Structure formats: C-alpha cells, structure tokens
Amino acid sequence: MSSKKPSVDRPERLNPDLEGLDPATLAIRAGSERTLQGEHRDAIFATSSFLFSSAREAAARFAGDEPGNIYSRFTNPTVRAFEGRVAAMEGAERAVATASGMAAILSTCMALCQAGDHIVCSRSVFGTTTVLLDKYLSRFGVETTFVEQGDIAAWKAAMRDTTRLLYLESPSNPLCRMTDIRALAEISREHDALLIVDNVFWTSALQRPIDLGADIVLHSATKYMDGQGRCIGGVVCGKEAVMEEIFGFLRSAGTTLSPFNAWVIQSGLETLDVRMRAHSDHAMQVARWLEEQPEIETVFYPGLASHPDHELARSQLREDLPEPLFGGVLSFRVSGGQDEAWKVIDSTRVISITANLGDVRTTITHPATTTHGRLSPEDKDRAGITPNLIRVAVGLESIDDIREELRRGLDAIA
Numbered sequence: 001m002s003s004k005k006p007s008v009d010r011p012e013r014l015n016p017d018l019e020g021l022d023p024a025t026l027a028i029r030a031g032s033e034r035t036l037q038g039e040h041r042d043a044i045f046a047t048s049s050f051l052f053s054s055a056r057e058a059a060a061r062f063a064g065d066e067p068g069n070i071y072s073r074f075t076n077p078t079v080r081a082f083e084g085r086v087a088a089m090e091g092a093e094r095a096v097a098t099a100s101g102m103a104a105i106l107s108t109c110m111a112l113c114q115a116g117d118h119i120v121c122s123r124s125v126f127g128t129t130t131v132l133l134d135k136y137l138s139r140f141g142v143e144t145t146f147v148e149q150g151d152i153a154a155w156k157a158a159m160r161d162t163t164r165l166l167y168l169e170s171p172s173n174p175l176c177r178m179t180d181i182r183a184l185a186e187i188s189r190e191h192d193a194l195l196i197v198d199n200v201f202w203t204s205a206l207q208r209p210i211d212l213g214a215d216i217v218l219h220s221a222t223k224y225m226d227g228q229g230r231c232i233g234g235v236v237c238g239k240e241a242v243m244e245e246i247f248g249f250l251r252s253a254g255t256t257l258s259p260f261n262a263w264v265i266q267s268g269l270e271t272l273d274v275r276m277r278a279h280s281d282h283a284m285q286v287a288r289w290l291e292e293q294p295e296i297e298t299v300f301y302p303g304l305a306s307h308p309d310h311e312l313a314r315s316q317l318r319e320d321l322p323e324p325l326f327g328g329v330l331s332f333r334v335s336g337g338q339d340e341a342w343k344v345i346d347s348t349r350v351i352s353i354t355a356n357l358g359d360v361r362t363t364i365t366h367p368a369t370t371t372h373g374r375l376s377p378e379d380k381d382r383a384g385i386t387p388n389l390i391r392v393a394v395g396l397e398s399i400d401d402i403r404e405e406l407r408r409g410l411d412a413i414a
C-alpha cells in the first residue's frame with residue numbers, strides 16, 4: 001500500500017472546533033493545524049519559501065487578497081501554530097512570535113512609536129529592556145521616563161500628551177514587587193496610550209494581564225514557556241489591529257522566530273500549567289523554610305503574607321485557579337554582605353549558578369553583580385538590590401534536595 005496520498009474520511013475531524021474549551025485544554029490543543037498526513041504532533045515546516053500553484057495565486061497572496069504562505073520571514077505554519085496557541089492562552093485576539101524576548105519588545109516599540117513619542121516605563125524591568133529604551137530608542141527621538149513601579153501617582157505625573165506606551169513587569173525581578181495593572185490600565189486609557197505587561201515571571205498560567213485591562217502582553221518565551229532552557233524566543237499578544245502593526249514591522253525587519261524554536265516552545269506550552277503549579281508549590285515551600293533559617297534576614301516571595309505586595313499579588317491572579325499560586329522566583333537577603341552571599345552561592349553543589357530562570361533546574365544568582373551589575377550604587381539602593389541579596393528560581397527537582405542544597409550554602413556562613 002502506498003502511503004503517499006492518504007485517503008481521509010473526515011478531514012475536518014483532524015482539526016476540530018475548539019470553541020468554549022478551557023485555557024488548560026487550549027494550551028495543549030490550540031494552534032495546531034494538521035495536514036492530511038494526519039500527524040498527531042505538529043509538523044515542523046523547515047522551509048524558507050512556499051510554492052504557488054499559479055502566477056495568479058502568487059500575485060493574489062503578495063497583494064494580500066488571498067490567505068496563504070509566501071516566505072518564512074513572515075509566514076510559516078509552525079510559527080503560526082505557536083502564535084495561535086499563545087493567543088488562546090493569554091485570551092488575546094492575536095499573537096506575533098519573535099526571535100527573542102528582546103525582539104518582541106523592540107518590534108512592539110518600533111511598530112507603535114515614532115519620533116516625538118514618549119514611553120513611561122517601570123524602573124524595575126529587565127536590565128536589557130532599560131538599555132533598549134534608554135540608549136537606543138532615544139536615538140530615534142522616542143523618549144522614556146522611568147518611574148517607581150508601585151507609585152501610581154508617579155506614573156500619572158509622568159504622562160504627557162505624547163505618551164504612547166506604558167511598560168511594566170509584575171512581579172518584578174528580583175524582589176517580586178507587584179504593580180497595580182488595573183490602575184495603570186485606567187491611566188493608560190485616559191491618555192489614549194497602550195499598557196504593555198511583560199508576563200514572563202507568572203505567565204498566562206497564573207496571570208492574564210489582558211483580563212486586568214492591559215492592551216499588550218509580551219514574553220521572553222525563553223523562560224517558562226520553553227521551560228527547559230533549550231532555546232531563545234519571544235511573543236507579543238493583543239488586539240488584531242495592534243498586532244497587524246507589529247507583524248508589519250516584523251515582516252520588514254526580520255525579527256522572526258525560527259520554525260524549529262517555535263516547535264520546541266510550543267511543546268513547552270503543553271506542560272506550562274502543570275509546571276507553573278509545581279514551580280509555585282516548590283517556591284512556596286522554599287520561601288517558608290527560608291524564613292525560619294537563622295542566616296536569613298528577609299525573604300521576598302509574593303506568596304508570603306510578609307511580602308509587601310501579597311494582597312495585590314493575590315488580586316491579580318487568575319480567578320479560576322484552584323488555589324493561589326505565586327510563581328517560581330524568590331529572593332532573600334543573608335546576614336552579611338557580598339562575601340557572604342557569594343559564599344552561599346558557591347557552597348551549593350547542584351543548583352545552577354546562572355542568571356537564567358524559568359527552567360526545570362533550580363538556578364541561583366547574585367543580582368548586584370550580574371543582572372543588576374550595571375546599575376549605579378544609588379539605583380541599586382533604590383531598587384533594593386543589596387550586596388547580600390540572592391535570587392533563586394526554584395525548579396522541579398525534589399523539594400528535599402533543593403532545601404538541602406540551600407542549607408549546604410547557608411552552612412558556609414552559619
């Protein structure tokens with residue numbers, strides 16, 4: 001029997017209607033578009049360009065009069081499948097995938113801003129985001145005002161007639177401070193601006209910023225979406241008209257995600273819900289345990305009642321969660337200074353010393369000399385990045401082993 005041309009009784013059954021399904025189901029089912037080969041897992045379309053069956057068809061596709069693939073810089077079915085799935089999970093009309101998290105941020109700003117426009121950005125965002133806005137976008141006449149993320153009055157005061165975007169991360173890195181997304185959505189609306197939330201730390205499994213009033217949600221898919229530290233990617237989600245602008249930039253600039261990376265990260269999405277529950281459960285246990293250790297000054301984890309933003313964190317979680325979950329990242333201050341913090345880090349054995357997060361492997365890092373090393377002493381002070389601060393992104397190893405590892409570290413300064 002030849003397997004070249006499958007005979008398919010009910011081709012429509014291969015791509016069923018997903019209307020009304022739960023986000024957990026959509027994380028596993030949405031976006032996939034099976035071919036008549038009947039592949040169960042999405043195929044990887046590893047092709048740079050696509051064939052047209054006639055000159056007329058080519059013309060119609062290029063003119064945008066008929067749907068269909070043209071060239072993988074901007075049309076690739078594997079990338080499209082990843083985008084469809086993310087949009088469903090974030091409750092967005094459309095998603096656009098990008099080569100990295102930074103490419104997502106760059107593409108969004110380039111597509112939506114022009115010279116003379118203004119951005120208001122939280123001071124507590126990913127360091128490279130600050131550099132992109134402050135050093136590069138400013139060269140093209142787009143000015144950014146950085147504000148204290150929790151100070152709503154400061155956001156309000158920073159708004160100008162030319163303000164086009166508001167940008168934040170919640171929770172923030174590494175102290176997990178929260179920003180009131182609903183309040184900022186209101187300010188943003190009053191000024192006809194767009195509110196952008198970088199949802200890397202919590203993901204759609206815990207928090208859906210669009211439900212809270214955000215216009216755009218973006219991700220470094222490199223982190224929890226992939227979840228296993230395998231590749232770099234990014235994605236932006238929001239309303240169709242806004243995404244079409246961002247897609248237009250990506251088509252011209254080539255800030256495109258590769259089909260292979262899209263395929264890998266799409267698999268990651270299938271376990272995002274269960275991983276985020278497990279990460280949150282482990283982090284909560286580690287946070288509670290750390291609070292009781294004599295070598296610890298303070299623990300920052302939004303799930304702890306002692307965290308200054310605990311209530312705000314709870315109020316921004318998805319309402320359909322079976323129980324409150326607060327993500328996998330926490331930080332803590334040890335007694336002493338940088339020497340002590342480094343000793344703790346160096347005395348762990350298995351935990352990975354790396355600035356990455358969102359991996360099944362637990363990672364440990366010293367923010368003051370790595371991720372936040374470029375900040376001036378005053379800015380570090382203001383951001384709470386003290387020399388004795390350590391960040392841990394709690395992974396999925398045995399919780400006993402994780403605690404044992406940290407105990408081994410703390411023993412070095414006991």
Ligand SMILES: *Cc1c(COP(=O)(O)O)cnc(C)c1O
Nearest residue numbers: 100101102126198200220222233
């Ligand atoms: C890693 C990260 C980014 C940048 O993403 P890349 O995929 O590394 O380009 C942006 N925002 C946050 C919060 C991040 O953790």
